[in-house]
Amino acid sequence: MPSKNSSFPPDIDTSTPSPARLYDYYLGGKDNFASDRQAAQRLYAKIPELRSMALANRMWLRRVVKHMAQAGIHQFIDIGSGLPTQDPVHQVAHRHAPGCRAVYVDNDPIVLVHARALLADDPATTTVVEGDLRDPRAILTHPETRRLIDFTQPVGLLLIAVLHFLRDADHPYGVVRQLRDALCPGSQLAISHVDNTTAPERAAFLESVYAASSAPGQTRSHHDIAAFFNGLEPVDPGLAYVSDWRPESGDTYFPPEKAWVYGGIGRILRPAATDAHE
Ligand SMILES: C[S@@+](CC[C@H](N)C(=O)[O-])C[C@H]1O[C@@H](n2cnc3c(N)ncnc32)[C@H](O)[C@@H]1O
Numbered sequence: 515m516p517s518k519n520s521s522f523p524p525d526i527d528t529s530t531p532s533p534a535r536l537y538d539y540y541l542g543g544k545d546n547f548a549s550d551r552q553a554a555q556r557l558y559a560k561i562p563e564l565r566s567m568a569l570a571n572r573m574w575l576r577r578v579v580k581h582m583a584q585a586g587i588h589q590f591i592d593i594g595s596g597l598p599t600q601d602p603v604h605q606v607a608h609r610h611a612p613g614c615r616a617v618y619v620d621n622d623p624i625v626l627v628h629a630r631a632l633l634a635d636d637p638a639t640t641t642v643v644e645g646d647l648r649d650p651r652a653i654l655t656h657p658e659t660r661r662l663i664d665f666t667q668p669v670g671l672l673l674i675a676v677l678h679f680l681r682d683a684d685h686p687y688g689v690v691r692q693l694r695d696a697l698c699p700g701s702q703l704a705i706s707h708v709d710n711t712t713a714p715e716r717a718a719f720l721e722s723v724y725a726a727s728s729a730p731g732q733t734r735s736h737h738d739i740a741a742f743f744n745g746l747e748p749v750d751p752g753l754a755y756v757s758d759w760r761p762e763s764g765d766t767y768f769p770p771e772k773a774w775v776y777g778g779i780g781r782i783l784r785p786a787a788t789d790a791h792e
Pocket residue numbers: 533534537571572575593594595596597619620621622625645646647648673674675676679729
């Protein structure tokens with residue numbers, strides 16, 4: 515077991531599965547431990563489509579960043595960024611608009627180690643922040659966020675496959691509201707989130723296995739996920755299964771039963787103060 519690997523800081527708990535490492539496993543990565551693989555095998559027995567869900571979500575993320583970069587958004591905050599496997603956000607963005615900047619935020623120590631190692635060579639356009647989505651103020655005021663992000667200019671806020679790690683007790687709607695309120699008009703918010711209505715029994719099983727991980731979570735319905743966008747202008751086609759959201763010919767299409775994940779983008783139209791009473 516690689517728990518003694520000296521390149522990892524001591525706060526990495528290899529005995530408890532972590533969402534970042536489980537996701538890495540689904541995507542065919544190598545940055546996972548025995549505890550992650552055992553949890554993944556339990557999950558695969560009932561939810562073999564977890565791999566296609568992760569792949570569909572990752573392809574959707576690329577289309578989202580492309581859309582935002584082409585819409586003139588050149589700075590991104592990616593919260594719950596995960597292990598920087600293939601095609602991290604800034605690389606996707608650079609293909610469409612060179613010079614885009616990205617702040618990667620995560621609370622998993624292994625993500626931070628890998629992200630810092632891989633992204634260190636380009637401090638002018640990327641940075642890594644240790645932050646918890648449940649404390650949005652700390653993320654927004656972090657000196658590294660302030661160094662790279664100009665909040666008077668549009669920002670692409672990416673909450674991709676992370677909000678389902680906030681349970682209702684964590685006040686996810688208040689968290690998203692606080693983040694939205696920091697962004698100027700022209701900014702866009704992208705969310706993807708595991709759904710609990712297409713395959714309710716499998717969603718419940720997913721929650722039960724993740725309950726023993728380092729980040730227990732909560733799946734939600736289309737209605738409850740759409741509520742994160744209240745007051746924003748939806749970008750076509752609105753909140754949809756990620757494979758149905760502006761599919762591109764190079765991307766594999768997964769039907770809803772193979773990828774029960776919703777994704778959508780909302781545009782911020784007005785300064786925060788004017789929609790305070792929506
Ligand atoms: C399923 S991965 C998604 C990675 C990437 N956003 C993507 O969609 O490809 C979820 C990530 O969210 C991170 N995460 C979970 N809860 C978090 C929290 N409260 N604050 C910050 N990051 C969190 C995990 O560590 C993990 O890296």
